[in-house]
Amino acid sequence: MKQSEAILRLHEWNLRGHYIFQHRDLKKIFHEDNERNFNETLKRLVKNQFLERVARGTYLYTLSNDRFSANTLESIAKTLRRGEYSYVSLESALSEYGAISQIPIDRLTVMTTGRKGEYKTQYGVIEFTHTKKSVPDIIDNIRSVGRPLRIATEDTAIRDLKSVGRNVHLIID
Template sequence: MTFDEAITRLERFDKKGFCVFAKRDLRRLFFEDTDTAFKQGVCRLVKRGLLERPCKGVYVYALSKHKGARMIERIAGILRKYDYNYISLESALSIYGAISQIPIDRITVMTTGRKGVFKTPYGVIEFTHTIRSVIDILDNTEKTDTHLRIATPLTAYRDLKRVGRNLNMVDVRVFD
């Protein structure tokens, strides 16, 4: 791939709202390259500043018009792309005003995938595994204008109780 070719393809996807890619997504984007040429090309694009690598296997188009405050949610969605994910725990309760502290550098996400913590330049993503069914997740979360669903206030509180942390921070009067 040439640098100009990469800009053209990434810009086309950016216009459609896609600016965060898993490595396998980039591989599909540059399908005509051999595996060696693809790996070297991605390294060159990162070195030249066209792509950012916030964590292993995830790339952000550096010139994107969609970069902003919600970038951490886009990255979380890519990290657990094939699982059900939703904002919950302290992040959701803070949005609803049930916790006075606002987590600025962190997002807490419930996932049907593996638990884990990822440190990125956009903040820390904390995944907590849930065994809830897909129907239960869809019934107890709301679609937002972001890339992740968000737990209802009672669901976020229920998740926090299940995890068993920071319960003393919650103002339960919000749920009345």
């Protein structure tokens, strides 16, 4: 695929609010059946800095105006665990609620039904912690606040922090 055509397609998706993509998303967007051609297109877009590889198999469209928004790290997290239930919790949520004195500047702590892991990106570190909670339990204890990921209630974030057994000493009584 021509680079100009690929950029046009990325731009169209960006106008719809999508600027972070998984490898399989790009394959569908570019309509490439030939794996070799697709990989060459992808390599060229990364080399010419139209796409940035933010994690293995996850790319960010660099011409997006949303690239440096406050929600970019959450959007990356949401893309990394697409298909799983994930929500902001632990230190990140508790800091927002003022329940701990620490403010995680470049780190986002996320509970997920997917696998645990840590991803270092130029936008910050995403730390996924696996939860075995049931879906109804998760849904009943998170709320939507107009951002990519939902956030745990304060009580849920405290319970999550205690269940993973770390930094409990940070909680302000």
